[in-house]
Amino acid sequence: MDLTNFQPTRTLPGLLLDRASREPDTVALRYWRDGAAQAVTWQSYADRVRDLALGLSAQGVKHGDRVAVLSSARPEWVFTALAVQSVGGVVVGVYPTNSPAEIEQLLVHSEAIAFVGETTTDLTKIAGIATRTPKLQLVVGIDDAPPELPQRIKGTRWETLREEGARYADGPDRLSKLVSAGSLDDPAVLFYTSGSTGAPKGVTHSHRTLQHSIQTVIGLYPQLISRDHDVVGFLPLAHVAPAVVSVFTPLLSRLVVTYCSISEYEDVLRAVRPTVVLWPPRFYEKIAGKLIARPATWPRLRCYAYDAAMWAGRRVAELRWSRRRPSLLLRIAYAAALRGVFLPLRAAVGMDRVRIAYTASAAMPESVLAIWQIWGLDLRECYGLTETAGTPIAHFSQKFPRPGFIGKEFSDPRFQVKVADDGEMLLRAPLLFAGYWRNPAETEEVFEDDWFCTGDLMERTLQGDIRLIGRKKDVIITRGGKTINPQPIETRLRESPLINEAIVVGDGRKYLTVLFEPSTNVDEQSAEALAERLRAEVDRVNADLARVEQLKDFCILPRPLQAEHGERTANGKMKRNAVLRSFATLIDEMYGANDDAAIANHVRSKPN
Template identity: 70%
Template sequence: MVAATRLDDPAVLFNTSGSTEAPKGVTHSHRTLQHSVRTVVGLYPELDSREHDIVGFLPLAHVAPVLLLIFTPLLSRLVVTYCRIEDYEDALRSVRATALLWPPRFYEKVAGELIARTQAWPRVRRYAYKGAIRVGRRMAECRWSSGHPSVLLRIAYTAALHCVFLPLRASVGLDRLRVAFTAAAAAPENVIALWQIWGLDLRERYGLTETAGCPVAHFDQAFPRPRYIGRKFPDPRFQVEVAHDGEMLARAPLLFREYWRNPEETDAVLRDGWFRTGDLIECAAHGEIRLIGRKKDVISTSGGKTINPQPIETRLKESSLISEAIVVGDARTCLTVLLEPSTQAKALTSTVLSDRLRAEFGRVNRDLARAQQLKDFRVLPRPLEAERGERTANGKIKRNAVVNSFATLIDEMYAGNDDTVIANHLRPRSH
């Protein structure tokens, strides 16, 4: 059987996450898996030059954890500890991982817990932390601008790293971490920035189930600028173009073969060797590519305006008080937003939290065009849960499910609008 197997034969069937529609089976061949793993090891050669420990807990039905936790160790020196999701904190402290792949939500959650710890420190230690953050921010800004830090800045940052940031990270078992990715969803800029200030070279890794890896990557820069997913590969086999509507088109040896028993969907996204990713991107003058959002998430208001909600949501999540933001407004007169408070926000009284969220709401609105501005917001009464179908297994928001779960809360924000008045007028009434 092995002798009869060809490189282009189907090797594995992955599920898409199902965040915007029903999950699809994605077929990958032995060849695409080889290319994907070799690309990972090529991007991070230290995975093969020394032994690395990684803690995994994401479901193995999806492409990223399978590639990194099962296939990559075959061609590298990666040592895997796999645990249940509820045990990952204990596993981190026990293993003290040197490599990590998490969705943004987990980096955000752990960062929130660490911030809460610093706020409980004695006064002198809090002052030391604030000073270290100022130094770390200057170092990060220098890295992002490709500048050269002064000798004094390097000395000050080394002191901040070893005296403040590494001991803080050690409290959750992340002081040895050297290779860190975030994937599966767009990461808030402030989350990546904070981890980089704390000395972690956190990189946003772009990839889809259909690409089994990354057609673009941060292959030539440590501590890359947040909000960017990398550059085009110099290898001519990896091609990325931008369609007229801003959609990323990719052509690479790691593309999938087909959707399992779904030729119509396959033909809709694979044309002449090019894959229509469904992601909207911008290419900056310095060659970096910025991910804008998903085409399927675009909102069409009743006034005919087409608005991408993800940049607005990302701006809101820059606040330390907001864990998740879900902009709604499809077929409505204007946009509103549902907010999930962060761990830090839960320590505030409801009145203080409402006032501070209102200030964040105003801050974001000031920078938005009139059609993009948010009319109102509501704080979710509970966290979004995978068990209720509001998140995928790897933490992505399922927008339609959230809208259905909190339909009453959303209707409150549109009370008095013409569309709501008409809807209420037509709603059947019991006699």
């Protein structure tokens, strides 16, 4: 696969047929069941997709129809997606955590004619909203049969649908004929945005744009096309990054996914010992927190060895970030630390075979990235949006990059990045989405000429490295007219183990304050003691901030942020405006009665 001049030639199901023909008995994927990994070959994969596609076709699903899928990360999601695409349909990903109202919104907006759900809970949600989804004709249960549905909607089990399709199968030609009717520019998947800045939008990706997304994932790990690699798939496949990595990238590479539930992923990591990792920051942070606690239980001599290894690791990391070469003695000391201390430490969580790892989807605290690099894991940031699906910007080749930078654009000359006059990042690349589903006005709004407006603010170094400095829509304009990006401040605050979430406040106000959601790992202590420790964290961050950026006060939230209150999206992202509404009284108390709400509202109404 030529990464710099790649041109898709087949739809995604076409790629599946190619693999099944070339290497029918090779393992395509695995899934975790009863404490062991079960293998599925490429031929078995294609057979299941064929039977399911013919079953869907017999139920009236045809070219252009939308089919919603709500499930955890498991092979049935994958087989269903490729089966829907085989008949020319469009997959609509639904998060397992979506409420009935959110599911209804997605089904109505996408006009889905079929729904595939995993559990009785999922199917019960659909039964409750079915009368308000007029296009819905078919409900399929993976684990259980659907409950009673309106007469116009047929309910069946996933396995029953597949068995019905098998009766129509007379060899691979039936599937080939279906697949050959598809086009590279047909819509393949609707990924709905998280809704952190408004109503969720259906982001349309075609077979062509998704394969250019795969192109960039392979650019992160070029060895994916020459040797087998393992990854553990546990994140919801309705989200764009896990779908691209775990569902579609294996079609063009030698990546083998082991699917498991999110409750099992730590056990599966230890068993599989993956070679490829691409996670949001919170998973690196969670695992690092557990590893950091381990030395406290070790014998004194082993603790001394760990301290010495950390000393060498810090020195090597600092030299790497400044692009200087460590001395021979330091390289020898670090090699010993890696082999004798850090790799065994990482092996305890199944991370010892990973040499290069990536993170995306949220700001990575520099301390988290730094600790993994000290431990010898070349953890790098990369950049992508639902609208890009893949990673047009990343540290594709720079080893152990300095924290805080997301890298450079992909080497293919069709991938271009430029900075608008107001600092916004603009992209032009073949992986860009085909548009928002049935919303040409919003699609037109995010393009200037043929450049996609990302909404992210960036700056570029003389060496070409790109750093994100905030979101265009998240800027705070204080009463004094100062424009401040809250995200870098929030990221610094979240470096503290005391803080799970930090929301900087100050739009239209005299100064900045912050709301804290304490970490669940904080030891039980009095409110006064916790407040004192949080004050110290505020002082730590304030010390490096300009006067207008400094936080003058803080408040501890009385409860965690909740998706049910609209304060978090389905994939856990904080929804700033919803949080500000939920805790408006607390915010007003931090500023006092003299703060002029009318002026604040006037400032908020101005364009950013």
